[in-house]
Amino acid sequence: MSEVFETLFDKYGGVPVVTEIVATFYARIMSRPNLARYFRNTDMDALKMHQVKFIAYVMGKPAQFYQGRDLQTAHTGFSISEKSFNEVASILEWTLEDFQVEDADIQTIMEAVENTRPLIVNH
Numbered sequence: 705m706s707e708v709f710e711t712l713f714d715k716y717g718g719v720p721v722v723t724e725i726v727a728t729f730y731a732r733i734m735s736r737p738n739l740a741r742y743f744r745n746t747d748m749d750a751l752k753m754h755q756v757k758f759i760a761y762v763m764g765k766p767a768q769f770y771q772g773r774d775l776q777t778a779h780t781g782f783s784i785s786e787k788s789f790n791e792v793a794s795i796l797e798w799t800l801e802d803f804q805v806e807d808a809d810i811q812t813i814m815e816a817v818e819n820t821r822p823l824i825v826n827h
Contacts (some may be wrong), residue, residue, distance in 0.1 A: 710811050711764025719756065721803065722763070726755045729799045739791060742782055762816045775823040790826050793817050 729813065730752060731738045743751070796817060799812045 713754065713760045713765050715809070716763070716803070716805060718812045719760075722756050722759050723752075724794075724804050725799055726752050726759060728802070729796055730755070732795045732799065733792060736791070739795075742784065742788070747769035752818060762813055775820055784825050786825055789821060 715724070716725075730748065734743065734748075793814065797810060797814055800813060805813070
């Protein structure tokens with residue numbers, strides 16, 4: 705009998721694993737000058753904690769688990785390009801693959817990321 709999980713967040717190990725995924729994701733982003741420039745003067749520890757909560761929400765935790773500014777407000781003034789958004793999305797997908805997230809689950813997560821595009825790009 706297979707194990708039944710309440711959410712994708714629970715399926716992949718909850719906070720400890722998602723924290724590792726987020727740390728790897730940001731290490732990869734910060735190694736790319738085009739993307740790292742968006743994070744100048746950013747408290748990366750606070751951002752990582754915030755991102756863990758956001759990914760938990762994307763992976764099925766209740767909306768109240770993620771509390772923060774709305775995505776459009778949070779990204780206003782950064783002039784994030786389509787190219788940068790695509791690159792970040794690719795890094796996230798690659799990171800999820802490295803953490804052995806199943807293809808169908810990656811697709812679910814990436815669809816949620818894609819739905820954020822209009823709130824993030826060019827504001």
